[in-house]
Amino acid sequence: MKMLKKVMVVATLSLSLFGLNSQTDAATTTHLVKSGETYWTIAQKYGLSVNYLKSINNKSSNALYSGQKLVLPRTSITAADKELMARLVSAEAKGEPYAGKVAVATVILNRVDSVEFPNSVKGVVYQNVNGHYAFTPVQNGTINQAADAGSKKAVEEALTLRGKGNGSLYFYNPKTSTSRWVDSREATVWIGKHKFAR
Template identity: 55%
Template sequence: MIKKSFILGIAALSFVTFSTQTFAAGGEHTVEKGESLWDIGKEKSVSVIQLKEANNLKSNEIQPGQTIKIPENNVTTEDRELLAQLVHAEAKGEPYAGKVAVATVVLNRVDSTEFPDTIKSVIYQVSNGHYAFSPVQNGQINQAPSQEARDAVQEALAFRGQGKGSLFFYNPVTSTSDWITSRDTLLTIGKHRFAK
């Protein structure tokens, strides 16, 4: 059921877009039977796009026994855990696809020239005296994340760079900002709208 919900969420997202050591610092991976680029991306915290570029692949097709280069990744274990904490706080009670989408918004911001260029600086960004994410202000960011939130982060990292790149999300029932509700909505998952 979770996998089906996630696949539906990823299809919809295609319309949108504990140490400090670097995880998956490059190297190689030998493809096992039944493994996909998607599986490898989730395991190694790299996007499928990065895997394809590093291996000069034109399609997602890979074969058992094939050696795949794993590109260096600048997402630390600490970054992944912080992002999972945000996902847990922001998307508690939301469907799994919504959790992936929240993590994707943060990664889209990191990749955008309009926002800071690290996960930590995006999450803790303050503009005009307002925090970018309410769990940072109210302290909920400090709660331990669920395993589902951690899994959602891994999915978002593998999905990174695909879709139209939503940069915002909000709950239209609780939002008090006219500015955010004026943004172009690309997708709705659960109680959140994702916008550009």
């Protein structure tokens, strides 16, 4: 009986580890380092920050070697993605402090990196579930207005800090929201009028 329990525990752990690895594999890709490349050039190519690139590869040194493989998120962030994010941040966080704008941009990136959401900025921003968009500005059209400079800067800062923070996946303004579903989620931080949660 003890042997059976041990086999069951090992099998369960193996399945758990396999499940975790398949999620990680599905959420990442690799880059083969070429001669002359640096963390900075690779990060720029894929729309990442150097710190994020190093953190997802568990690296603290700046040393890179030709032929080395680096793990990358499944998707990179393009200039068009940054513009779309900035327009959403501008519409969602109008009148909010700068930290709130960064936090809204971070929610978008966290969703892109999460297996629970679409794996692209466009997919996250325009996600539609049962006829309802995830973000009010998409529903009411304010996503189409030009982004302000503060929102563009907030997107760049969120990209620099990608992978850091409290893992927020949701935010809302309790005074204007008609849905309280997000109250069932773990709160991460309050910034201005927005409550953030994961």
